[in-house]
Amino acid sequence: MKNSTTIAAISTPVAAGGIGVIRISGDEAVEIASKIFVPSGKKTVAEMKGYTAAHGMVYDGDKAIDEAVLLVFRAPHSYTGEDVAEISCHGGVYVVSRVLRAILNAGAVPAAPGEFTKRAFLNGKLDLTKAEAVMSLISAQGEQSAGAAMTALEGALSKKIIAAAQTLITDSAYLAAWVDYPDDEIEEISTDKLLVDYKNVLSEIEGLLNNYDAGKAITEGVDTVIAGKPNVGKSTLMNYLAGFRRSIVTDIAGTTRDVVEDTVRLGNVVLHLADTAGIRETGNEVEKIGVDFAVGRVERAALVLAVFDLSREFDSEDRAVLELCKDKCAVAVVNKDDLEPKFDLSVLDNFKHIVYISAKDGKGAEKLAEAVESALGTNSVDTSAALLANERQRLCCEKAAECLREAISALEMNMTLDAVTVSTDSAINELLTLTGEKATDAVINEVFSRFCVGK
Numbered sequence: 001m002k003n004s005t006t007i008a009a010i011s012t013p014v015a016a017g018g019i020g021v022i023r024i025s026g027d028e029a030v031e032i033a034s035k036i037f038v039p040s041g042k043k044t045v046a047e048m049k050g051y052t053a054a055h056g057m058v059y060d061g062d063k064a065i066d067e068a069v070l071l072v073f074r075a076p077h078s079y080t081g082e083d084v085a086e087i088s089c090h091g092g093v094y095v096v097s098r099v100l101r102a103i104l105n106a107g108a109v110p111a112a113p114g115e116f117t118k119r120a121f122l123n124g125k126l127d128l129t130k131a132e133a134v135m136s137l138i139s140a141q142g143e144q145s146a147g148a149a150m151t152a153l154e155g156a157l158s159k160k161i162i163a164a165a166q167t168l169i170t171d172s173a174y175l176a177a178w179v180d181y182p183d184d185e186i187e188e189i190s191t192d193k194l195l196v197d198y199k200n201v202l203s204e205i206e207g208l209l210n211n212y213d214a215g216k217a218i219t220e221g222v223d224t225v226i227a228g229k230p231n232v233g234k235s236t237l238m239n240y241l242a243g244f245r246r247s248i249v250t251d252i253a254g255t256t257r258d259v260v261e262d263t264v265r266l267g268n269v270v271l272h273l274a275d276t277a278g279i280r281e282t283g284n285e286v287e288k289i290g291v292d293f294a295v296g297r298v299e300r301a302a303l304v305l306a307v308f309d310l311s312r313e314f315d316s317e318d319r320a321v322l323e324l325c326k327d328k329c330a331v332a333v334v335n336k337d338d339l340e341p342k343f344d345l346s347v348l349d350n351f352k353h354i355v356y357i358s359a360k361d362g363k364g365a366e367k368l369a370e371a372v373e374s375a376l377g378t379n380s381v382d383t384s385a386a387l388l389a390n391e392r393q394r395l396c397c398e399k400a401a402e403c404l405r406e407a408i409s410a411l412e413m414n415m416t417l418d419a420v421t422v423s424t425d426s427a428i429n430e431l432l433t434l435t436g437e438k439a440t441d442a443v444i445n446e447v448f449s450r451f452c453v454g455k
């Protein structure tokens with residue numbers, strides 16, 4: 001595909017650093033590079049072959065701006081599939097922006113967010129799931145999430161979806177031929193064979209959907225609230241998990257009045273943690289706002305770390321916390337394990353996951369990580385297998401599964417094969433929207449708008 005415009009953007013973070021990279025892509029990428037870059041050697045920029053580099057100076061008009069290295073990629077052998085020139089200059093906010101300005105003065109236009117990857121997609125270099133994997137990889141916060149993104153980039157998800165769609169397409173093509181050409185001797189496809197195929201595809205898709213929440217906990221993180229009555233050690237736990245003193249720790253009840261937030265890694269998951277005001281009865285107006293807020297946070301959280309104090313007796317405030325955790329994905333964290341126990345542990349029977357810790361000296365953190373992984377189901381997720389990466393992909397699978405269920409029940413109720421085909425065609429559509437083969441412009445634009453500029 002030929003694009004009329006040549007785009008440019010800074011591809012490295014705009015901050016002080018060793019080098020900064022400015023990327024140019026489009027029909028005129030090499031020509032524009034030749035206007036601003038003068039190689040030190042004899043070869044001109046226009047003479048440079050793909051996958052070669054040259055050392056030289058960057059100019060804006062007559063003014064030398066920086067010493068740099070130019071890399072040339074010739075279409076279609078580049079990230080975008082177009083001609084690409086990359087200038088690696090000295091890092092730093094000013095120099096990099098100055099080089100970009102020279103490139104724009106020479107005729108390039110600023111790239112929109114994700115435009116390089118969008119062009120790669122439009123040129124058939126990658127499908128939508130892989131493009132989204134690029135985004136996940138950039139924002140990965142740890143080994144597991146980066147691993148999951150790499151698996152998607154290598155095509156695990158698209159292979160699975162394409163195989164599922166292919167099974168349905170083959171069956172549909174056969175059905176269509178049979179319906180459209182009744183005179184030709186096309187053998188009638190057996191309902192049993194269709195049922196087996198549809199059920200197999202449905203179970204693959206359901207497998208992906210079932211792993212979605214756990215996968216998301218690994219790739220995107222989980223909204224988590226630390227709840228408990230005052231003084232049980234919520235702030236201490238938060239500080240321990242965050243690795244430094246973040247919340248105010250005192251033994252005056254009700255010290256944490258606002259919500260303190262942080263993103264931490266615990267085991268294989270990323271937790272977006274909020275330490276809330278202690279849940280308690282209070283006449284103090286300011287404190288009451290904090291308590292109400294904490295209750296709201298618990299209700300909305302995807303995971304609750306409900307903290308109890310082993311050294312004090314169970315009371316009505318603990319009971320309020322217990323009540324709040326009903327029907328929630330929660331871990332009971334029994335803190336102050338280093339002190340004399342006074343807490344009646346039988347009240348925690350409803351919790352599937354209970355851990356004993358001493359937040360003050362970090363004892364029990366590993367057990368806490370295990371309990372969290374098990375509560376979220378992330379301990380059974382294989383990040384080297386196909387995982388759905390985002391809501392868009394989940395919705396496509398959800399709709400495809402729904403259509404397949406319809407097709408299966410139509411078959412089981414002996415409805416006409418036309419009725420079955422309508423449902424399977426919709427399922428195929430959803431799967432091809434997922435990979436991008438049939439995605440509308442609106443979907444494609446939405447996917448790439450979430451990228452950063454320069455990727």
Ligand code: GDP
Binds near residue numbers: 251336359
């Ligand atoms: P919050 O009100 O629930 O946030 O509780 P804090 O984190 O402010 O802790 C209340 C008090 O309990 C502080 O004096 C902490 O030092 C103390 N504390 C917290 N965790 C532990 C623990 O594991 N063992 C002991 N002995 N004291 C703790």
